[in-house]
Amino acid sequence: xxxxxxxxxxELSPVVFSQGEFRFAASTGSYVAAVAVLVAVGLTVAAYRSxxxxxxxxxxxxxxxxxxxxIILVCLFRPLLVVKAAVAQQNFLGVLLDDSRSMQIADHxxxxxxxxxxxxxxxxxAALLAALSQRFTVRTFRFSSAPSRxxxxxxxxxxxxxxxxxxxxxxxxxxxxxxxxxxxxMVTDGADTADAALGDALLGLKAEALPVFTVGVGQEQLxxxxxxxxxxTPKTALKGTTLMVDVVLSQSxxxxxxxxxxxxxxxxxxxxxxxxxxxxxxxxxxPVRFTVTEAGPRVLRFRVSPQQGELVxxxxxxxxxxxxxxxxxxxxxxxxxxxxxMKFIGRAIKDDSNLILTVLQRTADNKYLxxxxxxxxxxxxxxxxxxxELFAYRGLILGSIEAGAFTGDQLRMIAEFVDRxxxxxxxxxxxxxxxxxGYAGTAVADVLPVVLDRxxxxxxxxxxxxxxxxxxxxxxTAVTQLAANEAASAERWNTLPxxxxxxxxxxxxxxxxxxxxxxxxxxxxxxxxxxxxYGRGKSFSFLPQDSWIWQMHASxxxxxxxxxxxxxxxxxxxxxxxxxxxxxxxxxxxxEPGEAAMLVANVVDPSFVxxxxxVVMATITGPDGAIADLPMSWDGEHAGQYTxxxxxxxxxWYQATLAATRAGKTIGTTVTHFRAAPGxxxxxxxxxxxxxxxxxAEDTGGRYYEAANTxxxxxxxxxxxxxxxxxEEHDLWHMPIVLMLLVGLLSAEWGxxxxxGLA
Numbered sequence: 088x089x090x091x092x093x094x095x096x097x098e099l100s101p102v103v104f105s106q107g108e109f110r111f112a113a114s115t116g117s118y119v120a121a122v123a124v125l126v127a128v129g130l131t132v133a134a135y136r137s138x139x140x141x142x143x144x145x146x147x148x149x150x151x152x153x154x155x156x157x158i159i160l161v162c163l164f165r166p167l168l169v170v171k172a173a174v175a176q177q178n179f180l181g182v183l184l185d186d187s188r189s190m191q192i193a194d195h196x197x198x199x200x201x202x203x204x205x206x207x208x209x210x211x212x213a214a215l216l217a218a219l220s221q222r223f224t225v226r227t228f229r230f231s232s233a234p235s236r237x238x239x240x241x242x243x244x245x246x247x248x249x250x251x252x253x254x255x256x257x258x259x260x261x262x263x264x265x266x267x268x269x270x271x272x273m274v275t276d277g278a279d280t281a282d283a284a285l286g287d288a289l290l291g292l293k294a295e296a297l298p299v300f301t302v303g304v305g306q307e308q309l310x311x312x313x314x315x316x317x318x319x320t321p322k323t324a325l326k327g328t329t330l331m332v333d334v335v336l337s338q339s340x341x342x343x344x345x346x347x348x349x350x351x352x353x354x355x356x357x358x359x360x361x362x363x364x365x366x367x368x369x370x371x372x373x374p375v376r377f378t379v380t381e382a383g384p385r386v387l388r389f390r391v392s393p394q395q396g397e398l399v400x401x402x403x404x405x406x407x408x409x410x411x412x413x414x415x416x417x418x419x420x421x422x423x424x425x426x427x428x429m430k431f432i433g434r435a436i437k438d439d440s441n442l443i444l445t446v447l448q449r450t451a452d453n454k455y456l457x458x459x460x461x462x463x464x465x466x467x468x469x470x471x472x473x474x475x476e477l478f479a480y481r482g483l484i485l486g487s488i489e490a491g492a493f494t495g496d497q498l499r500m501i502a503e504f505v506d507r508x509x510x511x512x513x514x515x516x517x518x519x520x521x522x523x524x525g526y527a528g529t530a531v532a533d534v535l536p537v538v539l540d541r542x543x544x545x546x547x548x549x550x551x552x553x554x555x556x557x558x559x560x561x562x563x564t565a566v567t568q569l570a571a572n573e574a575a576s577a578e579r580w581n582t583l584p585x586x587x588x589x590x591x592x593x594x595x596x597x598x599x600x601x602x603x604x605x606x607x608x609x610x611x612x613x614x615x616x617x618x619x620x621y622g623r624g625k626s627f628s629f630l631p632q633d634s635w636i637w638q639m640h641a642s643x644x645x646x647x648x649x650x651x652x653x654x655x656x657x658x659x660x661x662x663x664x665x666x667x668x669x670x671x672x673x674x675x676x677x678x679e680p681g682e683a684a685m686l687v688a689n690v691v692d693p694s695f696v697x698x699x700x701x702v703v704m705a706t707i708t709g710p711d712g713a714i715a716d717l718p719m720s721w722d723g724e725h726a727g728q729y730t731x732x733x734x735x736x737x738x739x740w741y742q743a744t745l746a747a748t749r750a751g752k753t754i755g756t757t758v759t760h761f762r763a764a765p766g767x768x769x770x771x772x773x774x775x776x777x778x779x780x781x782x783x784a785e786d787t788g789g790r791y792y793e794a795a796n797t798x799x800x801x802x803x804x805x806x807x808x809x810x811x812x813x814x815e816e817h818d819l820w821h822m823p824i825v826l827m828l829l830v831g832l833l834s835a836e837w838g839x840x841x842x843x844g845l846a
Contacts, residue, residue: 094799096824099168099817102790102803106170112816113164124160128153144843148836155832162820171812173222178269178810180223181259182216184208185275185304187231187247188769192276192305194398195794200276200304201245203794208274209240218801223269226262230255232679234262248679248765251281252783253288260297267810270298270789272800276305277776280768285779289786298789298807302797305775311340311396314771315389315405316370321664322672325441326413328659329378331565334389339367341394350377351388374563376573382413384740384760401770408676410760415443416662419480421470422448423488423519431635432484433458435654442658445480449488474500475693478508482662487517487632489524490531502530506622508695511661516630521590536599536619537628543591553605554585555615555631561602566616566656569649579649584640586631588615595619605630627661668693668755669703669747680738680763688719688729690747690754697727701754703747705731710739710763719745735763 093101135149190201207215208227219225228234231247234255252275259271271292279285292299316335324330334348341364350358358377365371379385390404397403422429425448436442446458447466457466470493471477477500490498504510512534514520526532527539557567557580570576588605595601595617603616615630637643638650666689674685690701703719719729735741740762747754777791784791788807792800819825 096822096827098822100799100803102799103168103170103806103817106806106808108169110167110169111164112167117163117165120163121160124156124163128156131156141843144839147839151832151836151839155829155836158825158828158832162825166819168817168819170806170815170817171808172815173269173805173807173809174811174813175222176224177267178223179263179266180219180225180269180804181263181271182208182219182225182227183234183255183259183271183273183275184227184229184237184243185231185250185273186229186243186245187250187278188245189250189276189278189773190245190304192399192770192773194306194309194775195304199245201243203304204243204274205240207797209243215797215800219272219804222801222805228255228259228262230258234258236262248767248769249280250275250278250769251283252277252279252779253281253283253285256299256783257288257291260291260295268297269810270300270804270807272300272302272804273780273783274302274304275780276773277301277303277779278769278773279776279779280766285783289783292787296809297787298809299783299787300789300792300800300804301780301784302792302794302800303775303777303780304794307775307777309339309398309774311394312399312402312773313338313341313346313364313391313394313397314399314402315391316771318389318405318407320387320407320409322408323410323412323664324379325416325659325663326382326411327378327380327439327441328663329376329565329568329656330409331563331568332375332377332389332407333563334373334375335370336362336364336373336391337368337370338364340396342366344394346391346394348373348375349390349392350375351390352377352379352381352385357387374573376565376568379409379411382411384762385409385411386762399770399773401767402773404767405771408760408762413441415441416481416659416665417443417445417479418482418484418658418662419466419471419477420444420446420484420486421488422446422486423492423517424449426487426517426632427635428515428517428633429486431638431650432654435638435651436658439655442655442662444658449492470497471500472497474503474508474695477501477504478510478693478695480510481665482511482513482658484513484515484661485520485531486515487519487524489519490526490529499530502534505534505624505626509623509666511624511663511665512626513657513661514626514628516588516590516632518589518632521592521628521630523590534621534626535628536595536617536626537592537614537630538594538596540591540593543593550587550589551605551607552585552587553607553613553615553631555583555603555605556580558601558604560600561616564602564660566653566660567602568656569652582642583649584636584642586633586636588613588630589632590630592628592630603629623666625661627657629657667757668695669745669757671743671745671757671759673759673761676761677766678735678761678763679765680735682763683732683734684741684761684763686719686731686733686743686745686759686761688745688747690727690729692749692754698747698749698754699726701729701747701749703729703745705733706744706746707733708742708744709735710737710741733761738763738765 131152135145184204191199193199207213227237229237229243232249232251314337316337319333344364348360348362362373387407393400433444448456450456455469505512522539522544527541532539561567568576569579599617599619601614601617604612605615606612617628668691670689672687678684688703690698699721705717705719707715717731719731722728722730743759746756781791
């Protein structure tokens with residue numbers, strides 16, 4: 088509509104004006120006529136200065152008359168628009184057609200988006216292709232993950248599982264290099280699923296001044312759709328761990344409707360809950376709780392049943408890969424005195440086959456009780472004195488043990504255990520803990536999530552009774568889930584007996600999260616469980632000194648598992664995601680069959696210093712049982728980081744066993760998994776991305792069109808200024824807008840005179 092109006096008033100399209108250059112083609116007669124016009128302007132000014140009537144009326148009438156004469160003066164100098172126009176059939180035009188799966192979405196006037204390509208560009212009587220072919224030698228390309236030449240309409244399958252706009256543009260630019268190219272036309276919905284930045288491709292196009300004219304197909308807002316968006320899951324988890332996962336749902340057209348969100352583990356339903364959808368445009372974060380009970384790579388599917396009228400149902404489910412490990416995680420618990428808390432924590436996790444609690448309890452000066460050690464030499468000299476010894480554990484619990492029990496280097500080792508080794512640290516309340524234990528100002532205090540204030544130290548005999556309940560943030564974590572569901576868990580916290588604390592903590596650090604709050608007799612609240620990430624690891628502070636009351640209080644039945652559940656879940660979180668000496672990672676957990684997966688390994692020595700001289704081998708087991716050994720090489724940029732590209736052939740699971748050695752000695756081995764399978768990324772955020780297409784057009788000097796407004800595309804492409812061109816001169820003095828201005832000014836002068844009584 089805008090283009091049609093613009094062309095009606097100015098005779099030419101906006102593209103011609105944006106590409107053209109203004110000039111005047113004045114003749115000798117033009118200058119003679121200009122003198123006459125200037126004389127007329129002078130006479131007009133003189134006449135109105137000495138005329139009758141109010142000064143305001145004379146000024147307005149004089150201004151109208153001078154504007155009229157100015158337009159005539161400009162026309163006398165013959166204004167021109169000089170533009171370079173492509174010579175017909177002397178230039179090439181690259182046309183890129185989106186061949187991905189999202190083009191099957193039926194939101195183009197009730198038809199699939201691909202119908203526009205068929206009707207306008209591939210059918211025997213395609214109007215847009217005919218118009219382009221009259222002016223250019225057209226080269227057609229189809230693209231999804233990469234572009235390829237197409238000569239037959241049947242080559243378009245709309246089955247590509249990825250859309251890489253940048254790769255398509257760069258590929259076609261290189262394909263047409265050396266030819267006189269007027270520009271590129273990209274027909275797509277703009278849904279870019281590539282990880283690479285689009286900007287790199289646009290820089291190459293800008294450097295060559297190659298404009299891209301984009302055509303957007305589809306709706307910018309789907310009328311009815313539910314989408315399972317972001318899912319936050321850990322990469323690894325211990326077998327038997329209860330997880331709380333945030334699932335983000337978004338929708339349009341289903342405001343306030345109640346739906347069911349299911350979680351399936353390899354086809355087995357592990358969780359289901361009712362969710363009331365928020366208003367359109369407002370994503371909802373839904374906490375979902377489930378337990379991983381089977382070891383190995385597990386694909387969890389978060390699914391909402393398709394609703395009536397949905398345009399896209401493929402985005403109603405999203406999958407996440409969790410590597411469930413069935414192994415023993417060793418935790419060192421250092422306690423400064425015999426107390427019930429230590430005994431009952433050990434009892435709580437006794438039946439957990441994945442947690443091993445090694446206890447070092449001080450019984451007298453330089454005398455210790457060791458429980459759960461693997462060898463007679465383990466902890467024989469007390470708390471570890473070397474980083475290698477301490478870093479062999481994955482978690483560390485400090486009970487009621489004062490800072491003076493450690494050397495300065497041991498305190499720094501504890502801080503490095505979290506920061507550098509990536510371990511989990513849990514500090515417990517007690518008479519010799521926190522500020523009361525002299526930790527303020529030490530390296531350990533830097534790691535803790537709570538603020539230690541020397542001025543708020545409580546006397547040793549000051550005991551505060553508290554009732555403990557989860558905060559809002561704590562309710563969304565697995566550690567506070569004491570019952571079968573959230574409602575039952577909240578009720579259980581309300582009925583738990585009170586416990587006590589002897590450490591005064593009033594504040595947590597800016598990056599910390601309070602998970603449990605305690606309320607004392609004066610109704611004042613203070614943090615009871617706080618958590619924060621620190622360096623590679625994480626630290627927790629649990630302030631109560633006698634959580635064992637949750638097991639032994641008279642109101643607690645023998646069968647009650649509240650205390651056991653709490654400590655198992657907390658200690659599993661402490662050791663969750665703690666890195667190994669050989670730590671694998673993948674750029675993506677799923678690749679398309681036939682594509683390569685980039686496998687990365689971070690290798691460190693026993694003191695967790697990065698190694699650049701290790702020998703790292705990846706043993707890949709494919710879905711067909713075939714085994715291949717691939718050496719990994721140091722990437723040369725990141726300390727301790729080794730990479731290898733793993734090719735895939737058949738779809739299915741691939742297991743990667745990584746083994747690292749140095750000077751013939753084994754550093755460590757680890758196992759990770761990935762899979763080759765077609766993805767569903769094409770159907771997520773499946774609206775037409777007009778902003779992306781406008782950016783491509785604007786950055787390259789092209790123009791963006793909606794599918795319904797491509798009538799001027801072929802004409803506009805003539806004026807890109809590239810390729811073989813000829814110079815066209817367009818007179819501007821006879822444009823309709825000029826006549827309209829002249830008639831409008833004359834009418835305005837006459838009308839004003841009538842209004843003020845001068846006519």
